[in-house]
Amino acid sequence: MKQSRAEIVAFVGGQILPHEADVRGWLRRSGSSAADIDDVVQETYCRLAALETVAHIANGRAYFFRTARNIAIQKIRRARIVRIDCVTEIDALNVVDDEPSPERVVAGRRELGRVQQLIEGLPERCRQIFTLRRIHGLSQKETAARLGVTENVVEMQSARGLRLILRALSETTAQDQAAVGKAHELHSVRKRD
Known part of the structure; x- marks a missing residue:
């Protein structure tokens, strides 16, 4: 069931927003740069804004941390440098490019x-x-x-x-x-x- 934008905004304002400083601190302690922290937090809010409903979110704090963690992991995976001899192995796997x-x-x-x-x-x-x-x-x-x-x-x-x-x-x-x-x-x- 789709929720109104006002309901989603109210949820984000009350259940997500108060935990941003904690998420930023956790990302900082994990070694993320300031730019990466901003990117992760921004992407987290973008994903929340794209949701049709937040009814499935039982704990806003946990959801915020989990989403930020998943985004940070995706950024790390994208940033890895692959040796040239591994490229042929990767091509053989027919993995879909997530870029x-x-x-x-x-x-x-x-x-x-x-x-x-x-x-x-x-x-x-x-x-x-x-x-x-x-x-x-x-x-x-x-x-x-x-x-x-x-x-x-x-x-x-x-x-x-x-x-x-x-x-x-x-x-x-x-x-x-x-x-x-x-x-x-x-x-x-x-x-x-």
Whole structure:
């Protein structure tokens, strides 16, 4: 059963978002670079945003850690350098390439640019808090101290920023799907004529 975007955003804001600092800390301790940590966290949120329902998630914290772990493992696998004499063995296995196509890479970059624009468009205080928490990985306490606000303000503004971004992304996705549907419909009409 598909859930509304508002239900998913509320779940992410309440059950996932509070654990981001812990996930970032765990990734940092595991030896991941700051850029890799950002990539893993961003990809985790993208996968959550793509879900039609979160009803199957019993424990948000565990789901967040497990998804981040799986993404980190995928990144490690992709980054390995393979000796040239192993390439023929790999080719003989007929393994499907799990690397994204050039189209998906371009789409991913476009989506990242869109998210960056959405972050830039957040209200000033919300953008400051969201950037410090989500991009720089500061804890709620560190962010509150740096900006001279309460931790409650940091928590509310961080969740607000994520909700605004996820809502804008879901609206963009719905518009894109409608445009594809219209294009398909026009193509079908032209074929009949």
